[in-house]
Amino acid sequence: MDEVDRSILAVLERHGRISNSELAARVGLSPSPCLRRVRQLEEAGVIRGYRALIDPAAVGRGLRVFAGVRLMRHTRADVVAFEEEVMGLSEVIACHHITGNFDYLLQVEVADLPAYEEFHANQLAALPGVGTVNSFVIMKTLDTA
Numbered sequence: 001m002d003e004v005d006r007s008i009l010a011v012l013e014r015h016g017r018i019s020n021s022e023l024a025a026r027v028g029l030s031p032s033p034c035l036r037r038v039r040q041l042e043e044a045g046v047i048r049g050y051r052a053l054i055d056p057a058a059v060g061r062g063l064r065v066f067a068g069v070r071l072m073r074h075t076r077a078d079v080v081a082f083e084e085e086v087m088g089l090s091e092v093i094a095c096h097h098i099t100g101n102f103d104y105l106l107q108v109e110v111a112d113l114p115a116y117e118e119f120h121a122n123q124l125a126a127l128p129g130v131g132t133v134n135s136f137v138i139m140k141t142l143d144t145a
Helices: 003-014 020-027 031-043 076-086 113-124
Strands: 063-071 092-097 104-110 130-137
Touching: 003 020, 003 031, 020 031, 063 076, 063 113, 076 092, 076 104, 104 113, 113 130
Parallel strands: none
Antiparallel strands: 063 104, 063 130, 092 104
């Protein structure tokens, strides 16, 4: 991977729907070599896909919460059971296994604070092996795009 590939990736990360001709102009290539490079990056698995960024509030998920989860035990069976169950919760947008004070950091999206309270009490805290959950309500997200 060279600097041109890195430039292509940087543009695509921010503008995934950009036309090939516009992408080529931004990275200083003609359209054919640019398209060839993009396809090579896709085939190599560097570009894993394209997706739409949905406004959570527009689809009834106006409250975003990061939840730090600490498990009671860390046996392989406990970890596997937690991971299988948490990935089945539609409110969980992302789940990261992390180091530090928590075992997992979840990104949760729900309609509002009462919906999160219900989710926390009846689903999240009831997952296998959960010891504690610390919730961080997002007040504002700065857009980097």
